[in-house]
Amino acid sequence: MGASGESVREVLAGNLRRARLELGLSLSELSRRSKIGKATLSQLEAGAGNPTIETVFSLSRALEVPISGLLDRRDRSGPTVVRAAEADVLRGEGAELRPLRGIAAGGALVEVYDQRFRPGRRQDSPGHPGTEHTIVQAGRLAVRVDGRDVELGPGDYIGFDARLPHSYAALDGTVRSVLLLQYGAGQRPHAAPAEPPHRGGMP
The missing domain is CATH 1.10.260.40 (lambda repressor-like DNA-binding domains)
Structure with missing residues (x-):
């Protein structure tokens, strides 16, 4: 992207x-x-x-x-460069996502995002297919996965089955992080099991 x-x-x-x-x-x-x-x-x-x-x-x-x-844009050739100041932004209840790149290999797919969380708001997800990976770059981030709470700081990583309900909340100001969404070969978005209703629709 x-x-x-x-x-x-x-x-x-x-x-x-x-x-x-x-x-x-x-x-x-x-x-x-x-x-x-x-x-x-x-x-x-x-x-x-x-x-x-x-x-x-x-x-x-x-x-x-x-x-x-x-x-994703099709028909790309040569190196892919995404300038931070030029990246498109998707906004949600408590987060901003900048899609950077989709990487396909061996039938699997990894999507790369620049991710930022705004203080005072929570970004909820009822769950979706794939494995979610978040690496915090700056700030402190509260993460809840299927009712379990974890707090992350700069350099910390969390990975989990994204089909589980999960949410993020920035602590002490804006949080900057990298988000990777990993899909296995043949994995499709409709494969997620039904989950109880949650607000929002963030990864």
């Missing part, structure tokens, strides 16, 4: 429409599956609107594609 050329809205628009048509879904059916309004979906396919973390993850689950399948 990168920030040069098309914006995240333009990339999402093309990939969203392509994925929807490949599955033979109408906007109405995708709206039902994703619980996103039909008018909002129409705006997103037109490259308008303001996609959030929650929206993109809902579309990923509904369309059965990884996040990078919606946000």
